[in-house]
Amino acid sequence: MNERSSVVNRIAKGAGIAVTFSTAMPRLGLASLFICLLSGIILSFYYRPFGNVFQNVEEITSLVPYGWFFRQIHYITGQAFVFLMLFHTVDHFVRRRYRMYPAGEWTGLVTALIACFLTLFTGFILKGDKEGLFAGTILLNMLDTIPMAGKWLSRIFVGSGDAFFFLPYLHHCLFLPVITAYLIRGHVSAWLPGKGFAAVAFVAAGTYAILVDPFMDIPPEAQAQIVTGPWFFLGIQTLLKSWNPFYVGILLPCVFVVLVLIIPAVSRFSGRESRFKAKSGIAEKGLYWAILAASGAYLILIVKALVNGP
Amino acid sequence: MKRREFLKKWMSSTLYAAGAAALAYPALSFMTFRRAKTREVVFGQNDQGADINHKEGVYLIGTGDKIRALSAKCTHLGCLVNYNPLTRRFECPCHGSVYDITGKKLKGPTTRGLDELPLTKNSDGSITVKVEI
Structure with a gap:
């Protein structure tokens, strides 16, 4: 198998x-x-x-x-x-x-x-x-x-x-x-x-x-008075109104993706017997909640933009 | 890993990376090449009736000798701005940048005003504006 x-x-x-x-x-x-x-x-x-x-x-x-x-x-x-x-x-x-x-x-x-x-x-x-x-x-x-x-x-x-x-x-x-x-x-x-x-x-x-x-x-x-992007882009569209396009459109999504990518590797460290075990466990929990919080915040931005416009 | 093995692995990886870069550079240069192009927007006499005229992404502002051409492309992220006759301002429908009648930035996320475009007055009274694509 x-x-x-x-x-x-x-x-x-x-x-x-x-x-x-x-x-x-x-x-x-x-x-x-x-x-x-x-x-x-x-x-x-x-x-x-x-x-x-x-x-x-x-x-x-x-x-x-x-x-x-x-x-x-x-x-x-x-x-x-x-x-x-x-x-x-x-x-x-x-x-x-x-x-x-x-x-x-x-x-x-x-x-x-x-x-x-x-x-x-x-x-x-x-x-x-x-x-x-x-x-x-x-x-x-x-x-x-x-x-x-x-x-x-x-x-x-x-x-x-x-x-x-x-x-x-x-x-x-x-x-x-x-x-x-x-x-x-x-x-x-x-x-x-x-x-x-x-x-x-x-x-x-x-x-x-x-x-x-x-x-x-x-x-x-x-x-058209307001032109909107696809639903999943509405959060970024809202942020683009006041933030630099590079930070909001490129850097922020990239950082989020990197966090999602590294979490299995961090969790593997916390599962092993090593001197990093305790620290890795804390890091994994931190990453886990950071990703969930960021996703939740972005979801709120999308819903807000869908209701009130971006 | 022995030093000899490590060096061998390092050398072969470097060679592969150099080979890939040697191939990638011409490929990327080919894929991303754009010939510089301009298009001409011609405002005939009938298109110059008002003090603000719009055609194909260009705003022609003023009459007589004090005529200027502004690109309708928002300098923030490239959406085309609308002219609001009530406020006499240009407003971006995407991210809310606002410009005054001369193209100067008033508010919003953009960092500069609208681009001014070169124009030529023709003998038949029409005006040709050159726009980079």
Whole structure:
């Protein structure tokens, strides 16, 4: 038995009643991912990342047969996948299951979650409306603030002029899904959804697509009083109003990710008999509560921005 | 680990890193190359009716000889600013930076005013503004 499957078995054995709840989330999430990929492939037959992208998206929504249906399915299953993966990660984290993961695997899974958020962000840009255009520009200018490597990094993610949407398109459709699939390849083998989960996800997404109208896209040339980013970016958008873009948009998220990445290594020290045992135990507790407090504070910022605007 | 093994490992790691850097540098240079481009925004006589005119990310301010062109790009993070005719100010819809009619920063997270753009008055009365892409 390899290391990964043994981790999953340990999780399945040790969780009691919560195992139903804990294991249903990732299975539903994966079912959503498969539907999202399928609807994305269908949408790619009409979507073009060049020229008037906004008009292209509006044609998909209002002119192409069932375009609205596939756009809505793609949107909601993408959101559901990332949301459920985030929930799954938080569930693991709160139960301190990171202790069971080898550092390499934990790093891969956290990176996969970041790749998922980047996929959502690039998808938001690809709407081609005012919000998407501004989101792409903000990402570009925020990366630009990184000392030394900023110019290179920003140009890897966002194009310029007519090719503005091409690089986000490439990342959204190719690089990020491939990176995510590679990083979670071993982990998901234990969470693959059966027909039941796939059916539940499809019926839920289909019902959403039929009952909920697509969001109103703002034409790029229209004036809007407030332009907001994707829901998970709203906290950063709020902080950007008064803080330096480099600190808020780059440094703060990086510090948070580094804290999440090192916690399994710190916990390993506290589990061993060594002269660092006591200090490592305190450090792990400190890290654990710092990560939870930071996540909670960011969640409050998002909710506040959703209610009152960023 | 013996000294010889350590040195061998260190040497091979350094060689791999140098090889990767030698490949990465030209690859990154290729991937991030952008040819400097400018586009021209032409304000015809019909586009110059008001004292504040907007077209394709450019604000043309004033009339006659006292005419100036300002980029509509917020100098904070690049969103396009709106002109508010009631307050006669430019307001950023993303993070709330505010500029006065001359493009000077009034409040918000931005650190400087709006960029002034070079303009040319044409013989037919139109005005051409050059914008860097």
